[in-house]
Amino acid sequence: MRKEYPKKTSLGWVSKIRNQHMAVVLAKMLCYYTLINLVFSVLYYIFQVLAAETSFFDYVYFSFVTSLAIGYGDFVPLTVLGKLLVIIHSGITAVYFALMISILSIKMLYPRNLIKFSRCIIYNSETDTLIFRVINTNKEPLINPELRISVTEHNTGESSPGVFSITTDNNITYLGKLDYSYSVKNTFGKFNVYEEAKKAVQFNKETDSLESRFRINMSLTGSYGLNQIALRKKYYANEIIPGKCFKPITYSKQVYIKKEITYKKIKNFWEDFEAVEK
Structure with a gap:
């Protein structure tokens, strides 16, 4: 019996x-729709499928009416070629309308992804914890967010590849508009995440390569009500830095508009979002 690998789907x-x-x-869908009708307008005009003058x-006008309605409006094609073009035109626009509905x-x-993670992870040596920051910039809160974290390590020269x-x-019950x-813990028995990241960075420096593929992988799932989201974030070894915590952000009443936060009204908001206190 012949075995076949499943086809890849992008x-x-x-x-x-x-x-x-x-x-x-x-805007893109409207532009493509207009382009289709203009192309057929030129074809109708070249072959003079309507009455003279x-x-x-x-x-x-005839091209747009043909694409939007079944049957003809004020004009009727007089030639066989014109009727054939109308059939092709109607078929293409019918498929395009179906594609528009799917899109x-x-x-x-x-x-779209409105969850933003901090660029780096902080390692706090006093508490032996890893800290990262996340914020939901959507108008609606993310309900019941579930976070999974794993470490992937390849070719460090000391251990086998593994996860x-x-x-x-x-x-937490929800992720709102505040950061x-x-x-999370850094040490699990003999496995120290921060130390492994340092080894990976040092290994890459010594070999002048990127063979040490150390990753912290995160997946976040949750719901906006009817809409479900699932996204991932990767942190590399050199993106784990020592520090105490992220810089606190003050949300004043002036930044709220109809219970929504306008982040651009907060001075240096995104810079402070990434700022680390040593």
Whole structure:
């Protein structure tokens, strides 16, 4: 019996649609739709499928009417070639409308990623914990966020490739518009995450390469109500830095507009979001 590997499927286009603004998605769909109708307007005009003394604008009008309605409006194609072009035009726009519905469904059911992680992880030696910052910039809170963390290590020269899961005790009910700092244990028996990261950085310096593939992988899942999200974040060995905590951010009443936070009204907000207190 012949065995076949499953075919690979790329869903990168779904992520691109999700992470674009709704206005951009609508503008692109409108532009492509207009382009299709203009192309057929030119074809109708070149082959003169309508009555004589018909202006080019009438051909444009006929093209849009043909794509939007079943049957003809004020104009009727007089030639066999014209009727054939109408059939092709109607088929293409029908497929395009179905594609538009699919794109809008993806955009509405799967919102773009509005969760932002800090660029670095802090290692606090006093508490022996790893700290990273996260914020939800969506208008709606992320309900029942669930976080999974693992460490992947390859070719450090001392141990075999492997994955180590880090247990998290931070079970929160929702992730709102204010920033939140997660703290997780650094030492698990003989396994010290920060020390392994330092070894990986040193190994890369000595070999002048990136063979030591040390990663801290995070996956965050949650719900905005009807919309479910799932996203991931990777931290590399040189992105784990010593420190005490992240710089606190003060949210005054002036930044709230209809119970929503306007982050740009907070001076140096994103710089302070990444700032580390030593």
